[in-house]
Amino acid sequence: MLKYKSRWYVKAFIKIDRFFASSQICSACGHKEGKKALAIRKWDCPQCGIHHDRDINAAINILNEGLKRAAASKT
Numbered sequence: 001m002l003k004y005k006s007r008w009y010v011k012a013f014i015k016i017d018r019f020f021a022s023s024q025i026c027s028a029c030g031h032k033e034g035k036k037a038l039a040i041r042k043w044d045c046p047q048c049g050i051h052h053d054r055d056i057n058a059a060i061n062i063l064n065e066g067l068k069r070a071a072a073s074k075t
């Protein structure tokens, strides 16, 4: 449905698979933290020290990954 709708609006649709480790990567520096328990809602990146909200960090990672794939598919 989303795919169909975005085609309707002539927008690029980029599918990010559900196993993309969006909640394990620091959206600020790219450090991969590894798997975290779902109960952990906030965490600090040991690499750059930034404080993350789990869901916001994951959303930024999914957006970045989508933009990266969109850029890659244009070339």
Ligand SMILES: [Zn+2]
Residues within 6 Å of the ligand: 026, 027, 028, 029, 030, 031, 045, 046, 047, 048, 049, 050
């Ligand atoms: Zn970081």
